[in-house]
Amino acid sequence: MILSKTGRVCLILLPALLFSFHFYRLLFAAHPGAGYSLLTGNGVSVYSTAPDNKVARQYLDWAVSFTPRPGWLGADRLPELRIYIAPTLEEFDRLSGGRLPEWGVACALPGEKVVIVRSPRIVPLWLEDPKEILQHEISHVILEHWLSPADIPRWFHEGYAQYASGMW
Secondary structure, eight states: OOOOHHHHHHHHHHHHHHHHHHHHHHHHTTOOOTTOEEEEETTEEEEEOGGGHHHHHHHHHHHHHOOOSSGGGGGSOOSOEEEEEESSHHHHHHHHTTOSOTTOOEEEEGGGTEEEEEOGGGOSOOSSOHHHHHHHHHHHHHHHHHHTTSOOOHHHHHHHHHHHTTOO
């Protein structure tokens, strides 16, 4: 098949545009929009909207007091952690970059030291304890912080997060 100069340019630009769109989505994922309040303490920042400010205080307290198992590993605190409480499913999808199934209630972006949690107002039924879920996601961030730049297998990440958060 012979392509015109325009066709060759399109074949070259199309992958670049697709990559740019994906990069753009990831770049703006996990950044709060307008209307978020901020609570901070001991290197933890919690972003929430007005209906979730009380929950934000609880999440801040849980995050600051969390020491992952085994306890001696938690001596090396994270220099920073950002927690976002998404007020809607659409905002949860935007913040997470659309990487989660509709039943997911929280996720971690370990390399960015970010945890994103759905507001309890939009979760019809919590199957797990919200404190354990938050600490599970924080465990992913902590593990990445300790072992970076190692390529950590997902099974290990999940197993450690289950153990460190007390879910197992």
